[in-house]
Amino acid sequence: MNRWHTDYLSHPLYHPARRFVPPFADWPDQAGYDALRDRARAAGAPLPAGLRFVCELEPGAYYETHIGATGEVPTRARNWHDWFNALAWLAWPRAKAALNRRHVRAIARGEAKRGPLRDAATLFDECGVIVAVADPRLGQLLDDMRWRELFIKSRDDWGRHIAAHTLGHALMETGLAPHLGWCGKALIMEVEAGFFELPSEEQTDRLDAELAARLDDDGFLASPRALCPLPLLGIPGWWPDNEDPAFYDNTDYFRPTRRAKSATVTA
Known part of the structure; x- marks a missing residue:
């Protein structure tokens, strides 16, 4: 189900992220994701410095390590999972950054294949x-x-x-x-x-x-x-x-x- 729509926003599940969704007519492209981030920052969201949702990026290292080092969040085009990940970053910027730091710390300690903390x-x-x-x-x-x-x-x-x-x-x-x-x-x-x-x-x-x-x-x-x-x-x-x-x-x-x-x- 890849048809772009925002019908879901009326459900209470989406309440924390609802205010960040602009009236896109179709799936956002790279410029759309950049505008999404800039709109949230202008509204006062305490986003991490350098945060950017980068379309079709294939990180050379671990996903979490790449985000921690660059601020770039790999984001697939026309993909609901990654769209909602972007919204989660906007709604919960400090917690999402802290979750990322936790992964980076665990990977640095050798928990590359995941253990209880990363799980x-x-x-x-x-x-x-x-x-x-x-x-x-x-x-x-x-x-x-x-x-x-x-x-x-x-x-x-x-x-x-x-x-x-x-x-x-x-x-x-x-x-x-x-x-x-x-x-x-x-x-x-x-x-x-x-x-x-x-x-x-x-x-x-x-x-x-x-x-x-x-x-x-x-x-x-x-x-x-x-x-x-x-x-x-x-x-x-x-x-x-x-x-x-x-x-x-x-x-x-x-x-x-x-x-x-x-x-x-x-x-």
């Missing part, structure tokens, strides 16, 4: 969702996979005391055609009570800055087990069928247990 960074980069919670009880419900309590009994808390903010660009790509089984990898971040009264752009900016600082410590998010599953179609407002409580009876999707334990961080 966690890649999983979060591709499928990550930051779940901001002002009430630790809600974060615990997510961590414990108590779906009916989280999505039904605590339904009114969504948007007021808990919210999901998408970072993963592969998640944005699969969001073009949501399906039962669609799942993100959640990182729970505790925030102060007034966080949800802030403008949405300020919420994203604060999460971005805090997450970047955390990611520069390799003891944080040290393995994929630090992330917990989040069935995205269960989030109130993200899928019309979840208005019916019976939707959550599907235990193949809303699984009651998991093997890994997650980490909760405070922003």
Whole structure:
């Protein structure tokens, strides 16, 4: 499905990146990607110096090493995955740069074939969702996979005391055609009570800055087990069928247990 469109932008999944999408009539070329970056920078996005989305670039070294050394992000033309990667850089510039630095550090230590640290960074980069919670009880419900309590009994808390903010660009790509089984990898971040009264752009900016600082410590998010599953179609407002409580009876999707334990961080 390579037809250019922006129909997906109405879904809450794309809220952090929505403001950066200009009214392109067709897929951006190199000039379009340059304009996309310049537009974001002019709007105040704290993009890394030298960042550029370079069409059809084949890096001579590791993908992450090339970005770290040059600021050039290899970007395939007419490719949804790479389009959403560019949007993720614009929406989460500090965190994306910190994820890249983490890869570069791991590669320098000999983790070229990936180990737990790089696996966690890649999983979060591709499928990550930051779940901001002002009430630790809600974060615990997510961590414990108590779906009916989280999505039904605590339904009114969504948007007021808990919210999901998408970072993963592969998640944005699969969001073009949501399906039962669609799942993100959640990182729970505790925030102060007034966080949800802030403008949405300020919420994203604060999460971005805090997450970047955390990611520069390799003891944080040290393995994929630090992330917990989040069935995205269960989030109130993200899928019309979840208005019916019976939707959550599907235990193949809303699984009651998991093997890994997650980490909760405070922003």
